Amino acid sequence: MATSIVKLSKSFFVKVLVGIIILPFVFWGMGDVFRGGNQNVIANIESKKLSTQEFISYVNKLNLNDKQLKNIKESNLIEKILSEYIGKRVMDLEIKKSGIQITDNSLRNIIKNEKIFFKDNKFSRTEYEKFLLSSGITAPSFEKNIIEQESKRQFLDSLSGGISISDTLVENEFKKENQIKSIEFIDLNGYYSNQKPTKEKINDFYQKNKNFFKSEFKSFQYASITPKDLINSDEYNEQFFSQLDIIENNILDGQSFKDTVNENNLKVFKTKKIDLNKKDKDNNTIKDLSDNLFDKIFSINSEKTPEIIKSDNNYYLVEVTSKEVINKSVENPDVLKAITDQLDIQNKIRNNTSIAKDIGMGGFDKNKMKKFAEENKLEIKNYTISNLKQNEIFSEGIIKNIFLINDGEISLITDSNLSNNFLILALKTNYKKLDKKNNKYDQYKAKAKLNLVNKIYEIFDERINQKYKVKLNKRTIERVKNSF
Secondary structure, three states: OHHHHHHOOOOHHHHOOOOOOOOOOOOOOOOOOOOOOOOOEEEEEOOEEEEHHHHHHHHHOOOOOHHHHHOOOOOOHHHHHHHHHHHHHHHHHHHHHHOOOOOHHHHHHHHHOOHHHEEOOEEOHHHHHHHHHHHOOOHHHHHHHHHHHHHHHHHHHHHHOOOOOOHHHHHHHHHHHOEEEEEEEEEOHHHHHOOOOOHHHHHHHHHHOHHHOEEEEEEEEEEEEOHHHHHOOOOOOHHHHHHHHHHHHHHHOOOOHHHHHHHHOOOEEEOOOEOOOOEEOOOOEOOOOOHHHHHHHHOOOOEOOOEEEEEOOEEEEEEEEEEEEEEOOOOOHHHHHHHHHHHHHHHHHHHHHHHHHHHHOOOOOHHHHHHHHHHOOOOEEEEEEOOOOOOOOOOHHHHHHHOOOOOOOEEEEEOOOOOOEEEEEEEEEEEOOOOOOOOOHHHHHHHHHHHHHHHHHHHHHHHHHHHOOEEEOHHHHHHHHHOO
C-alpha cells in the first residue's frame, strides 16, 4: 500500500489533507493503568482496545531505517508512533460518527477520473491493472486506501466548509508580506564566529559521546531481476510476479544467494566494505550504485541472508556478505567537524536564549543593543526592506519574521538551523495598498482562508483531546520497544 501512495502522491492524494490533524496524546504521568492481564492490549481508546499485534503491524509498515531501529529502546520513537496511530484511530471514530460514507459509485468515479490510469485520454482498465501489478498491491487494498483518504478529506471539509473571508482578513494577510520597513540590525554571525570551542571541550564532548562516532562498514552483493531474466519478456506481468514469488519462497526455504543466482542466470555485482556514506575505508565513493538501492541494502542487518527488494520500480536479489564496526578517532575530520558543529549550535542556543530572555523581559532596549555591539566589536547597520525577495542580506523567511516586528521593538531573528542570527530593531513601517483588482488578491484571500482553517483544526484538536479518554499500558509499550 505504501507503494501505491507514493506513486499517486502527485495525483488525487495531493488533494487529500493527509495527517493534517495529529492528536498529541501525552505519554507521561498516567501511571500503570493496566495491571495483571491485558498483555496484548497496548492502549484503550474509550472502550475500544488497541491490540499489541495491530500496533506492531502498523510499525512494521513504516519501514524504519537501521538507525531508528538501533535506538528504538533508548528513544521515544515508539511513543511518538503510538501517539500518531491513536490520532488516526480517533479520526476514524469521528468520521464514522459523522456518517460520511464513500459509495461504490463515488469510488468508481475517483478511480476513473485519475489520469495516471488514462490511455488515449480515457480510463483504461488495463492501465489500472498494470499499476496494481507493478506496485505489488491488490485492488481491495488499494481501493480501501482511497476510501480512507476520501473519507478524511470530506470530514475535514465539513469542519471548514462555508467559511467567508472578510476584506480585513485579506488585507491583514497582504500586509504581512508587503511592507517598506526601515530597521537597524546586528549580524550575530561575527559574534559567534569568534567563539570557537577549545580543544578541551572538543575532547570532553568526544569522550561523552564515543558511541556516536562509530562507522559501520558492510560489503554486499546484488543482482537485478527483470522480466527479461525470468520470462524472456519486457512486461511486468502476472507471469513475472508468479516467478518472483517462487524465487522468494525458495529463499525463505533456505536457498542461498549463489544457488538462486545460478538457477535464474542472474548477473551479480559485488562491493567492497563501504559505510553509510557509500565510502570505503580509503574514503573512495562508490558511484555505480543508486542512492535508493544502496539505502535499502545498507539497512539490512542480517549477514548471509538473501532478500528480494524493490527499488526505483526494479527488483533485486541482495545479500549483505560481511559487517564491521570501526571507532573513529577525535582527529578524524568528519568527527571533528561534527563535534565543532554541535558545540557551535549549543553555544548559539545558549546565547540566543539569554538574549531572547532579556528582550522578553524588557531589558534589551536600543541603548542595550548599542552597548552590546560596542562590547563585542560588532557593527549596527541601517537597512530598508521593500519586498520579500530582497535577499542581499536576509532570506525570505527571515524577512517575513522581520515584517512581524512592531515599530520600536527589538527582536532576535534566526533561521531554522541557526546559521544566520540577527538582532533587529524596527524603526518605521509603511504598508503597501492592496487593490481588489490586483491579480494577487485571490492569492492572499486563499492564504487568509488557510490560516483560518488551521485555527479551526487547532480548536478541533483541543476538543478531541478533551473528548476521548486514552489509557496506555506502559508495561506493554516497554515490551514492544524491547522486541525490536
